[in-house]
Amino acid sequence: MTTVGLLYPGHAAEDDYPRMETLLTGVRVSVVHTDAEETPARLPAGGVAGAVEAGTTGRLADGMEELRLSGAEAVVWASTRGAFGAGWEGAQEQVRSLALAAGLPASSTAVxxxxxxxxxxxxxxxxxxxxxxxxxxxxxxxxxxxxxxxxxxxxxxxxxxxxxxxxxxxxxxxxxxxxxxxxxxxxxxxxxxxxxxxxxxxxxxxxxxxxxxANQVTVWEGLRLAERHGAWSDELGALFARRD
Structure with missing residues (x-):
């Protein structure tokens, strides 16, 4: 079983993720909800890692412990707009901050x-x-x-x-x-x-x-980071098509 951890802002279409779980054998998606307006870029100096070290009680920071306890092998900031607004370099900095805080490979939907x-x-x-x-x-x-x-x-x-x-x-x-x-x-x-x-x-x-x-790409990106090769489904588009 491969577990992908997601930090999902607010509540909207998160039911897409359990649907993907049912279509992908041996994949678990652990979703932690963060404050809708909270992004790695808006945390104190040092981003997510700095917030964790300083004891800041933001959902984005608190969610790291939840994901670690879930057995997540990778973490994805499940937001497109919350990352691309920072530009490509800014989005890379968000990813580095997430990886440092989680102690896991990290990315975002935008990346x-x-x-x-x-x-x-x-x-x-x-x-x-x-x-x-x-x-x-x-x-x-x-x-x-x-x-x-x-x-x-x-x-x-x-x-x-x-x-x-x-x-x-x-x-x-x-x-x-x-x-x-x-x-x-x-x-x-x-x-x-x-x-x-x-x-x-x-x-x-x-x-x-x-x-x-976006939600399809988010799970795929987590599986890529977890080096879970061969996760496929006939119902999840070309991105999850079987590759012999």
Whole structure:
């Protein structure tokens, strides 16, 4: 059994994770909820590690002990927007702070998107973002800093996690279709407040290419860090397709 530890901000679409557990043999996802507005960058000097050392009682800091007790082999900051806003270098600093505090390999959803795109052979991508346009553009800029070519960006204008959590499969499918670009090798759907796991086969069928979504990428990134090779499912898109 491989256990991936997630630090998830607030409450919105975390039920995507137990759904993935049922589809991946031998994988456990341990979710610790943090304050919705808390990010590694907003903790005291020294980030997460500094907060732990200073005894700061933030949920992000407290969650480290919970994840260690769960037997997590890697930890992922399950947030896209909470990481890409800091830019690629800033997101890397967040990851280093998390790894130091947890004593485990660490990453974030935002950083995981760059790794996942490469894993499916997508150097050029389209972005289907539920965010307002400014945030969608910042995510696109983040991906370009990571070395990807962003050919198109579509923004739905959703401002809150609560609104994102109310989206259904039809609206998601419409957004992904509208965002697709004929030369993009994958469509990326950020925001861990958006339920996407149950819609992955339909999304990929609609555009005929890999679709990478935030909660899917978050678990995959944790498994990559834990060096769990061979975790696959026919229902979790190209990212989790069997590779012989």
């Amino acid at each position: 995981g998107f760059a790794h996942a795109a490469r894993a499916v052979g997508a150097k050029s991508v389209a972005v289907a973002a539920i965010y307002p346009q400014e945030a969608a553009d910042r995510f696109g800029a983040f991906l370009q800093e990571a070395g990807l070519e962003v050919l198109a960006t579509r923004a739905a204008g959703v401002a809150t996690a609560a609104e994102a959590a109310r989206w259904d499969g039809d609206r998601l499918l419409e957004l992904v279709r509208a965002a697709d670009h004929p030369e993009a090798r994958a469509v990326l759907v950020p925001c861990t407040a958006l339920r996407t796991v149950g819609h992955l086969p339909a999304l990929e069928s609609a555009v005929g290419k890999p679709v990478l979504t």
